[in-house]
Amino acid sequence: MNKVENAKKIAAVLDWYHMNGVETIFGEQTTDWFEVAKNPPVQFAPARPRPTAPRSKGPLTASPQRRAPNQAPKQAPKQAHADHTKAAAIPAQAVLEAREISAKAQNLEELRSALTAFDGCSLKKMAKNMCFADGNPQSPLMLVGEAPGRDEDLAGVPFVGRAGQLLNKMLAAVELSRQEDVWITNTVYWRPPGNRNPTISETEICRPFLERSIELIKPKIIVALGGPAAKNLLSTKSGIMRLRGKWHEVDIGGQSVQIMPTLHPAYLLRTPAAKKLAWHDLLMIRQKLRVHKEE
Numbered sequence: 460m461n462k463v464e465n466a467k468k469i470a471a472v473l474d475w476y477h478m479n480g481v482e483t484i485f486g487e488q489t490t491d492w493f494e495v496a497k498n499p500p501v502q503f504a505p506a507r508p509r510p511t512a513p514r515s516k517g518p519l520t521a522s523p524q525r526r527a528p529n530q531a532p533k534q535a536p537k538q539a540h541a542d543h544t545k546a547a548a549i550p551a552q553a554v555l556e557a558r559e560i561s562a563k564a565q566n567l568e569e570l571r572s573a574l575t576a577f578d579g580c581s582l583k584k585m586a587k588n589m590c591f592a593d594g595n596p597q598s599p600l601m602l603v604g605e606a607p608g609r610d611e612d613l614a615g616v617p618f619v620g621r622a623g624q625l626l627n628k629m630l631a632a633v634e635l636s637r638q639e640d641v642w643i644t645n646t647v648y649w650r651p652p653g654n655r656n657p658t659i660s661e662t663e664i665c666r667p668f669l670e671r672s673i674e675l676i677k678p679k680i681i682v683a684l685g686g687p688a689a690k691n692l693l694s695t696k697s698g699i700m701r702l703r704g705k706w707h708e709v710d711i712g713g714q715s716v717q718i719m720p721t722l723h724p725a726y727l728l729r730t731p732a733a734k735k736l737a738w739h740d741l742l743m744i745r746q747k748l749r750v751h752k753e754e
């Protein structure tokens with residue numbers, strides 16, 4: 460076959476793929492996502508029913524069936540097929556390393572240092588700064604956003620741009636101060652280039668650090684800001700409009716946490732009419748905080 464015929468055949472094959480809806484090629488090898496789904500990454504567990512006896516204040520433990528989210532497994536999670544794409548294999552190693560080093564951190568400063576030294580997340584290569592967290596780690600209220608944007612990348616602090624400023628105002632409206640009453644972080648710690656959404660691999664690689672921070676801070680309430688953070692924390696595919704405005708109880712690091720998903724301030728900037736929904740959620744959060752204070 461000469462070069463022209465060869466090129467025509469390749470063009471015909473690509474055309475055929477395109478007609479069948481294939482618009483992007485991610486790798487040279489295909490991934491059987493049904494097989495990958497049979498072996499999913501570790502997820503937060505829905506809360507177990509509350510024990511009737513008082514909960515022990517002892518160290519975090521895991522039941523034999525359920526490994527604590529940050530406890531390193533003995534081996535790397537099994538791949539469904541030995542020849543799975545590298546894209547599927549690399550996160551397993553990076554997730555394992557993230558789990559091992561985050562589990563060793565005994566306080567937030569050690570966790571921040573471990574994250575600073577961690578090279579397993581490719582977002583780090585393109586970001587100017589790491590955005591670990593901001594606010595008061597003693598607060599019972601933790602806010603989790605999606606990913607740092609441009610302003611956050613420049614400052615190395617989450618939620619400092621326009622969305623962050625709106626968030627500050629929303630908090631102030633229910634008499635919460637960003638510096639004193641909340642601990643703010645994200646599902647990933649570096650800005651995705653061009654503000655794209657973080658990929659599943661990127662959030663899975665960063666997740667052990669998020670889980671460990673939750674174990675160390677022991678917040679009573681977590682507010683998931685926006686759909687991606689809510690899906691990540693609740694391990695669900697449901698959309699934010701279905702999830703928001705309700706409490707979801709989840710077991711993280713041996714403690715049960717109440718999670719309230721709400722609308723992301725960046726969405727509220729684009730859709731001011733949705734602010735009334737966020738206001739409703741904020742009032743529920745305020746009320747729950749009062750109850751916790753009285754307990």
Ligand code: URA
Pocket residue numbers: 604605606607608611616617618619620622623645684725
């Ligand atoms: N949006 C987020 O989700 N996080 C930030 O830190 C900033 C904007």
